[in-house]
Amino acid sequence: MTSKKRKWTPSSFIMLGIFIIISIFALFPLVAIALGSLKPSTEILRFGLNLKLQPELLSFDNYSFIFSGESDYFTWYKNSIIITVASTLSCLLLTSMVGYGLAVYHFKFKNLIFGLVLIVMMIPVEIIMLPLYKLTMNLGLMDTLIGAFLPFVVAPIPIFFFRQYASGLPKDLLDAARVDGCTEIGIYFRIMMPLMAPAFSSMAILQALNSWNNFLWPLIVLRSSEKLTLPIGLSTLLTPYGNNYDVLIAGSVMAIFPVLILYIFFQRYFIEGMTAGGVKG
């Protein structure tokens, strides 16, 4: 692509024009909220969110209010970080094992188990929300951070992805390690897992992003304000009176911010992870 001289044709300009419009459409809501976060919340409530610059109104007051610690915002932030880290680490460890097991070994119930993975993938989770809610209550996990992610840790898409990745690993390595007297579990943790590093990066991003942005299940499980995650906490601020709009808007910007920074540096893994469900090849 780099060596070839590119042709500039009229259609290039038409496509360029279309993509400039699409890019504006993709970016202006984010620009609007970033700009809005610098305006007093009363202004937003009275006039709505817009792209007027109004330099005389701009200040970091909303952010300094959040940092003053008068709201629960940082507790939510902390909870979201805890849940994201815990669920991502446990998800990666467990699903990679399952995917690897399904890819590398031949055993009796292999196809049946893989079929079950596909079934879990195909049934919308919303359908089992109520029995899971009852189960979580019975397990005493309501309003706990662990209850907010535990049922979905062994997620089907990462299993599917790890299985696909692991089936491409060189099988000779397995035999070589066996000859050297390595245990089956040792082979996985010492030899195969490091080879699956790229798959881990993609899945880490997929799982972390899902966890960071997750809505319905934490909404059901988490009740008290000091247990809420960021999305749930923000949603409680959305009242018709708009008395919390300062935290709401600046808080929304701060919720996207870490994701955007990571995206800039790890774009490839974001793209790979988030389209992992797609059939490859």
Place this chain on the structure above:
Amino acid sequence: MGNSNLEMDRKPALNPKKRVKPSNLLYSQNIAPYFFVFPFLISFVIFFAYPVVSTVIMSFQEVLPGQVTFIGLENYKELWNPTFLKAIRNSMVYTILTLIILIPLPLVLAVFLNSKVMFAKNMFRSITFIPALTSVVVAGIIFRLIFGQQEGALLNSILGSFGIEPIAWLNKASTSMFTLVVLATWKWMGINILYFLAGLQNIPRELYESAEVDGASTWRKFVHITLPLLKPISIYVFTISIYGGLSMFAESYMLYGSNKSPNNIGLTIVGYLYQKGIEQNNLGFGSAVGIVLLLITLIITFIQLKFFGMFKKEEAR
């Protein structure tokens, strides 16, 4: 890691009959696979199979705290009410509209991004993907404010410059559906472009080259090579869009700031499930709603299999 160590200790004890030295078990290729898939089996039984069975049973029961009564088909009979029918209609309309927009548009845009004469491809790919990074909550907050009814809110102020009166977007059924579809388009277009791009990159270049030799026009190449070969990925995008559309909930919840919308114009199937099951704590009735959603998705999956035979192709690969 703690978990896996536990497992290693427990495994030998589980099979005392086999009379193999515990150390041999660690090397057994017959036992190892079950160790690896064990986390899935546990999670499947507790957090999937049990809830599925339980929700089917609950849908025939009246579940009150400490008292469960079998009431047969009562829940299902009660489902035949205007509110639920409205919720189904909203979910269906939303799904169809998102399908109409979120398949052809990203497909064409992906073809543009894959074109030889397009420039700054990577930049545009990265930019169109950014909305997918935001949570539905944040996206909902932003669109609620942009579609605010104030004269100065972004959309109304743009319309105002054309002399159009401010619109209360979220108060009317048609405009609130429009808002939901714009939100979905904004959030999912980038991802769908990526899916189609992945599909396009799998089409062998020689096909186009030989078509060029035969003097095929750009349009003919698109219709006779690109579209047919994009079929598998289109089916995939179609499937996830249907599932996503039918189970939409958070978008509407965020636009209205709660599960309540004027005249239920924003109520969806899952919204109704949440209202009955969680808000009103009627687990039996809520389960019946869930079963209806399950049946709808199963019927759609079945029709899809009939038409596309997706899984047959998958196995043949």
